[in-house]
Amino acid sequence: MILAYWEIRGIAHPIRLLLEYTGTPYKELLYNYEKCSDYDKNEWFKDRYTLGLDFPNLPYLIDGNTKITQSNAILRYIGRKHKMCGDTEEEKVRVDILESQAMDFRMQLVRVCHDPNFPLTLSPQENLRLNYLQQLPKTLQLFSHFLGTRRWFAGKKMTFVDFSMYDILDLNCKFLPACLDLFPNLQEFLTRFEGLKKISAYMNSPRYLPKPVFLKMAKWGTQ
Ligand SMILES: N[C@@H](CCC(=O)N[C@@H](CS)C(=O)NCC(=O)O)C(=O)O
Structure with a gap:
């Protein structure tokens, strides 16, 4: 599985936590906005229409032939695999x-x-x-x-x-x-x-990305 998002906490945080909690093997693709906010040069804007996403956006998740955008759809997809969508x-x-x-x-x-x-x-x-x-x-x-x-x-x-x-x-x-x-x-x-256990291990790992919360155009949460 590949999870792609900006190199920030943003709306990918719950997805990363769920992937870690469920022990799902995944690779992260972190696009850097801060280094290159120039539309033509930014890697995401280059990738945007080439990945076969129905509604190109970040975050996206690619799991074999399954390509998903919308953070809640991604959460639900992982949740469904682990019966974490409610039983009754x-x-x-x-x-x-x-x-x-x-x-x-x-x-x-x-x-x-x-x-x-x-x-x-x-x-x-x-x-x-x-x-x-x-x-x-x-x-x-x-x-x-x-x-x-x-x-x-x-x-x-x-x-x-x-x-x-x-x-x-x-x-x-x-x-x-x-x-x-x-x-x-x-x-x-x-x-x-x-x-x-899985959450605290993730929080102590080098993969953990609690901040910045937002991209640099925000007025809070950019540090
Ligand atoms: N409703 C969407 C919102 C997605 C969204 O607004 N993504 C922002 C970052 S939080 C973005 O920069 N998307 C890339 C783009 O618009 O090209 C979701 O929940 O995934």
């Missing part, structure tokens, strides 16, 4: 909801971090970051309630959406360090995830 109807529904809900949550942070006015003035109307920070406890409350006393977000068994949830919750902790103080079950979820 209730678990499957929870996975489906969270697959999209986690992406919505991610995109809120992405928008804030790419806002040209970041870190911004004091007017809440103009201030996307302030709005984000004001909304964050409410958003986290919903995820905390959804998780409840479950071990993983779908239930007793881990599913691929736990990898997206780990990533976005961890990113928010980096963005606003005390944000989980009121939500011990979310904190415990992060600790439980990081305590998994």
Whole structure:
């Protein structure tokens, strides 16, 4: 399997974590944007239409004749191979909801971090970051309630959406360090995830790529 993405954390992070957790042999192809943001010279822009991808984008996964873009489709593909998409109807529904809900949550942070006015003035109307920070406890409350006393977000068994949830919750902790103080079950979820043998081994390996979170055009997460 080949997983290709920019040489950043970005939306490839949950995919890398899932590949590692499932012990899937894979090679990473890391395109460098920082060195060469010139459209004509960048390796990705050269590759883009030559790989036979239906909808050329990054990340992409190539597994033999199977070529996939869309990060959630990639996660689901790996998840399906390992029966990590939910077993009961209730678990499957929870996975489906969270697959999209986690992406919505991610995109809120992405928008804030790419806002040209970041870190911004004091007017809440103009201030996307302030709005984000004001909304964050409410958003986290919903995820905390959804998780409840479950071990993983779908239930007793881990599913691929736990990898997206780990990533976005961890990113928010980096963005606003005390944000989980009121939500011990979310904190415990992060600790439980990081305590998994395969995950902690990956986190201590040279392959681990926790930052930069975004490409250099972002206003936060580029270091
Ligand atoms: N919805 C897509 C978004 C993909 C996307 O926006 N990729 C960005 C990096 S995060 C990119 O630079 N794609 C390469 C391109 O547009 O050529 C996904 O979840 O995979």
